Amino acid sequence: MKKLRESTKFMTFTSQESLDPADWDSLREQGHCMLDDMIDYLRALEQRPVWQPIPDLVRASLREPLPRAGSELSEVHQIFMRQILPYAVGNAHPGFFGWVHGGGTAVGMLAEMLAAGLNANLGGRDQMPVELELQVARWMAALFGFPDTASGLFVTGTSMANMIALLVARRRALGPEVRRQGIGWGNRLVAYTSSSAHGCIAQAMDLAGLGTAALRTVPVNESFEMDTTALEAAIVEDRAAGRVPFMVCATAGTVDVGAVDDLAAVSAVCQRHGLWFHVDGAYGALAMLSPQLAGRLDGIQQADSIAFDFHKWGQVPYDAGFVLVRDSEMHQQTFALPTAYLRRDERGMAAGSPWPCDFGPDLSRGFRALKTWFTLKVYGSDRLGEVIAATCALARYLAQQVAARPALELMAPVSLNIVCFRHRGVDADSLNAALVADLQESGVAAPSLANINGQLAIRVAVVNHRSGERHIDALLVALEELAQARLAAQ
Known part of the structure; x- marks a missing residue:
């Protein structure tokens, strides 16, 4: 990356009327x-470590009293470049494999700037920003085979999206x-997940007042998929015990x-028992953009609701849940409020009802739709689908390399x-935990850990559009x- 530039002009904010600059130039x-x-940072990502520990002095440098007087914008920018940017989690880097974080794009970054300016x-x-969000919702309804009348809403992420879907399902169950009257007015509801x-999902049950004990955990098969036979048996058992399965x-x-x-099988169970069928597709749902992968989601078209993130496989900058x-x-009946200050009219700025605030808990909402719309418009759904398929191909490549060693x-x-x-x-759990930390601190690659059948495993999630075989190879070499160094020291 080029040497950091210093501002050559002293910029002041001296206007008594506003916070605008005295010198716009x-x-x-x-x-x-x-x-x-x-832009230089994104262009030269591979020349930087994926992640690096924060030095004590850097961490301490931000611990200061609330500023009473302002600083030059250029000075604050330099603090960001030297003390914040180098010590981020690194998910934009092609060697980041630790969690399912998207890599973002320069296009999304620029769109976020436009949204902030607006x-x-x-x-x-x-307003047109709301119309643009509605357009993205229509695109998603078409992608997942939902009717044109389906509703969609941007939120922070899939955790909130799952929460909203659960509340809509609760509203349908209890009226x-x-x-x-609150949840005490109805019978005891129970939900099911794998x-x-x-x-x-458990957190949503907690926050919705239903309690985590009302969430039945269904076992998985050898492919780590929900056992639908066990699911149906649990539903029958709960009904016989006087409980009310709802989702x-x-x-x-x-x-x-x-x-x-097996979404088609889960859908069939839900239809037989009259339950709300929800899909947590935090990152996997957007596999629908790839013709090679869409078949894996057969049955998602029958869902009552779907939660997912554009900021994962969709490569939209954080945050953009949906x-x-x-x-x-x-959906609207679950959240709409008849308050006077949200009065609707047929003309003027109060027209255009229903509004996004009628479909979720937030009245103040950022323009997340713009960076998503830009991403879909600039790259197109076909190209995004190709990127998604390519990450799966890289995962298969890694699996082949593992099998060969x-x-x-x-x-x-x-x-x-x-x-x-x-x-x-020997003591493989301790060894692999240490190796993951070693890899992260090396700056070469950043995987994470997962507990698989009671054993610790190195978990590599290939999500970033910048990742390629050379980054997989670099991880394996490191x-x-x-x-070898750890085993030799034993």
């Missing part, structure tokens, strides 16, 4: 400098009175090994883009060198 110059630095509040009102599901949450891309539940609901009326063993089937394996050895 100086702001423009500094803004160009900041943009150039970020500073639109997408809670409601008659409109639940919003006034033992490999993300912890946010099944299937997973498209589990957090541990990337497994996809929830899609088949029954838009039920006697010192390594595969710990789970490779369903999509996640590979779980480990280095053999792993072998680190392992």
Whole structure:
């Protein structure tokens, strides 16, 4: 990366009327400098470590009292470049494999800048930013085979999207009175998900007032997919005990090994028993963009709701979660408020009802849709689908390389883009935990750990569009060198 540029002009914010600069040309110059630095950063990512520990002095440097007087923008920018940017988690780097974090794009970064400049509040009102969010929702409805009348909403991430879907399912189960009387008004509800599901499902049950004990954990089969026979048996057992089953949450891309539940089979169970069929597709749902992978999600078209993130496989910068609901009326009835300050009219700025705030808990909402719309418009769904398929191909490549090395063993089937394996050895759990930390601190690659059938495994999630075979090779070379050093020291 080029040497950091220093601003050549002293920029002051002296206006008594606003926080705008006294010299817009100086702001423009500094803004160009900041943009150039970020483009240089993205362009030269591979020349940097994936991640590096934060030095004590750097960590301590930010621990200061609340600033009473302002500083030069250029000075604050330099603090960012020298003390913040080098010590981020590193998910933009092609060697980042630790968690299912998307890599983002320069296009998304620029769109985020436009959104910040516009500073639109997408809670409601008659404005084109809301229309753009509605357009993305229509695109997603078409992608997943939902009706044109389906509703969609941008949220922070799939944790919140799952929460919203659960609340809509709760509203359907208990009726409109639940919003006034609370959950004590109805019978005890129970929901179902697999033992490999993300912890946010249990958290949603907690936050919805239903309690984590009301979430039945269904075992998985040898492919780490929900056992639908066990699911149906649990539903029958709960009904016989006087409980009220109301929702099944299937997973498209589990957090541990990337497994996809048999969505068609889960859908059939839900239809037989009249349950809400929800899919947590945090990253896996966007496999629908790839013709090579879409068949893996057969049955998702029958879902009542789907939660997913554009900021994972969609490569949109954080954050851009999304929830899609088949029954838009039920969705709206779950959240809409008849408050005076949200008055709707047929004309003027209060037109355009219903508004996004009628479909979720947030009145103040950022313009997440813009960076998503830019990403879809600039790259197109076909190209994004190719990127998704390429990450799965890289995962298969890694699995082949693991199989070819006697010192390594595969710990789970490779369903999509996640590979779980480990280095053999005495006290293998301790060895592999140390090797993952060694790899992260090396700056070459950053995998994470997963517990697979009670054993620790090295977990590699290939999500970044920048990753290639050379980055997989670099990870394996570094792993072998680190392992040899540790084993030799024993």
